[in-house]
Amino acid sequence: MHSYLQKFKGKKVELVPKSTLNEILFAFVGSFIAIAIIGYFTKTYDNLLIMGSFGASCVLLFGFPKSAFSQPRNVILGHFISSLVGLLFLHFIGNDYISMSLALAIAISLMIATRTVHPPAGSNPIIIFLLGASWDYLIFPTLIGSIILVIVSLFYNNLHKNRSYPDYWY
Template sequence: MNYIKKFKGQGVALPDSTHVKEVLFAFIGGFIAISIIGYMTKSFDNLLVLGSFGASCVLIFAYDKSPFSQPRNVIFGHLIATFIGLFFFHFISQEWWSMALALATAISAMILTKTVHPPAGSNPLIVFLLAANWDYLIFPTLIGSIILVVTALFYINLHKNRNYPQYW
């Protein structure tokens, strides 16, 4: 019965509301980052869009001080998770259990390397759903995540009260 009681929560208050200026700042940051990636995808006819980049933008532009939002986490989290997805897809199996094992391995690898980036957790699943080839590691994963970080470096530091990154 104590187990079920845990489901009701701890009664902690909701976080304070975010000021409209901060919401607008995050909105513009996400818009700029994905606009650059989308424009470059169309202009160079090379895939730079990765579904998990949308969630990366939430973390980077709304919670830039979070450990999950730091450049090493964004870039290496995406890179590690995608590599593991590709490895399992191409060398282990293309079955459902291999996809689950790839995800679990990616989570563990990100924790062990101190590069946890929650949006990257979806990358092994994306690899399996798209039946991606090895070039997916570079385009969109590596190049796209670098674009996100470079955009964040220039944009977030325009804000007088923000400094990005917290660490490399």
């Protein structure tokens, strides 16, 4: 028991290196642009293209674009898989906490198994349950919104002289 509790102390690993003010501002502007574009399209075309987990996606896409979790396949497929699982459980199993918990656990497991882990997408089943979302949520906002995020990230991150995005597509 003592060795188990000792693990709670951590390994005293160093913090992630401090970001420069330029890197912070670059992430700020990229996140602003991405969500503003999605918000504009949502308002202009009267189609829901935004969901809460996209804010967390922006943290990765513009703050940590080199992360495996930030790569296009992870962003798009991670969101798609998680939303699909959430919708399947909501509509076929039922709207209760056990169904929601299973949807979340299965979505995470599928992202890990398919190597498409995108941590913000882990919240999609919960969002879907809270909204009581319909099947079109899989396309609007999940698929189209995540594609827009990746497109903005492609154009924006590559403006930076020290960035090349993505590292891979496959």
